[in-house]
Amino acid sequence: MSQKTDRAKPSNEVDRVAFRDMCKAFADHEIRPRWEKADADKQFPMDFYRAAARAGLIGITATEEVGGAALGAYEEAIALEELAKANPNLAVSVLVQNVAGSILYEYGDAHHREIARRNIAGECLVAITITEPEAGNDIQNVSTSATRDGDEWVLDGIKSFITLGGDADILVTLAQTDPKAGRHGMRFFAIDRNTPGVQTSQIDTYVNRPAPTYRVMFNQARVPASCMLNAGFAEIMAGFNRERIMVAARWLGHMQTALEWGLEYARTRRQFGRAIGSNQSIAFALAQAHLDIEAARRLTYYAAERWDSGVPLQDVILDISTAKLHCTQAVVRVTQTVLHVAGGWGLTSELPAMRWALDALVAPVTVGSVEIQQRAIAKQLGLPVE
Template identity: 85%
Template sequence: MDREAFRDMCRAFAQREIGPRWQQADADKQFPRDFYVAAARAGLIGITAPEEIGGAGLGTYEEAIAMEEMAKVNPNLAVSVLIQNVAGSILYEHGTEVHREMARRNIAGECLVAITVTEPEAGNDIQNVRTRATRDGDDWVLDGIKSFITLGGEADILVTLAQTDPAAGRHGMRFFAVDRHGKGVDASQIDTYVNRPAPTYRVMFNQARVPDARRLDAGFAAIMAGFNRERIMVAARWLGHMQTALDWARDYATTRHQFGRPIGANQSIAFSLAQAHVDVEAARQLTYHAAERWDSGIPIEQVILDVSTAKLHATQAVVRVTQTALHVAGGWGLTSELPAMRWALDALVAPVTVGSVEIQQRAIARQLGLPVE
């Protein structure tokens, strides 16, 4: 299947499976698990996973296409697929056959997963994760609190980063595939204005026992590599979101009349939409350039500049573009009768997830050879 045919398939899937679901799921503040099953049946879970475990064996470029097309309809159901692909890759790339079987079930739509890394005092500062895993015979005992975990209450498996050797710092971390339904694991939903209907949770581990067979030989390095790939998907997610906002605002500006003419005839409106177009097209070029570079197989260290540039621009641009759409909507934009306010609210999470704006700026500055601390 060529890329344009793949894009057409993803667009049709999004319109068929996301369009009818997201508004009711959003109102209920509940993730529609049947959407995950539908995505798996469509081959959108495990896009880059090897075919021998049920994956599509495609590249990051195709994964970005899928993310963009799904996010055009709703960025929050789209992110649920992103999480499956990132968490699943940790399982099959760094795990044993036990973990690969979990990945197979995830790709087949039988096992929802979530990434459990962020903590109250360790958001961008991943190397200071405090959740402890203590060896006890053939088990590990986990204690700690994770925060802002998307799908943390719906997932079957929590791919959890914990400190196994505090003296070793970031080198003493390992991932564990934790049974979310097991004893000592509790998830409570955090009420957020954004990211619905992919709910956010606080996950608490209180003497949660995890068999050693569920420990992965992966830790800090794996999550940082995963984050860099995820940042390309984040850029694609917000690219899709801002494209929808721009398309709507442009159409609204040609049909809404004031003072006897379309509001788009006013330079203030027309020029703001022209700038929004530049933001969207720049995000598109940067995102797919980063995806192509990632797929080329060159060392990750040589792709960080491209990844961080794409992520930084897209996550700042989506705020500008959705604010432009809100402005074009005028007073009606503040009501639920138009979609502009919701788009603007959803975009506010973009600059702070998977490495904040400042983290991306720091990464870019370092790649430029600047001695920033």
């Protein structure tokens, strides 16, 4: 979440190979055996969170002071890519922990850093609570209010599409503390989900089901003044940029798994006496999917390298938005191609193609929509877009 330039230094190439192998082994052992049941039940498996913590995948970029690995964005992208190859939705639960946790340890006091330490240790699940029904991409118009009353803050408002909002122990919540100050009057609060006046309800979605999505409602929810962190609009916008690299890595992993399956299916499925992959229409579509993935890989890791290099944030925005825009559009194209290759059977639960295609549909609207990324790119190119 930080705008600081003292970002974690990247490790060497040998370390990254070993780290990728570890992440792949973790995904094979901890995600592949459990994601389908979690998806069907629409419940987050807490044992997965604890396993990820034991493996050191929670707090990858966090400081050693709070139990983190102090690695860079490059390593975090490796982890998200490998986990997403097994399932993009359990992978995103790790991303949420790293984003919310970073707000706690970078902008909080000793109490908040202790929450971050417990989160990294697998003892305290956190969720980041920002999006609202009328303020999705329009973060500066968040309307959830926090009003000071003596030694407490009183929160009122509704948040929507909050990943793990009903499962988390702590809700890292953005609220308006000074309406007259607009976006400069916002602050984050670390709120116990069991606080009176806090309610959650699960939103039934076709996607993200192993990492459920919730509404979070604050109705005169009173929290101690010490819950407020020294972070607001500027910090969340800076943090969104690192998160967008991880979103790109998430979908990079997802589309790779889909394409690998589609290629094997095209080689073995026979129609009219030959493999369907011998038809140019199918072969060329899969070749284009390969191009999408290779471009996604290069854009994602270039953006991660640039972030880790410590150059000013403003100089990295073009690389980040380009990677995020491409990956979130490419994953839809790739999974739709694989669904088409699967034919009629792709529409059944007997093949995985429809599940992959459905999960990919959320990609273009997460952490800044397609239009938001296009606007960011246009502005970085010097175009006077409003």
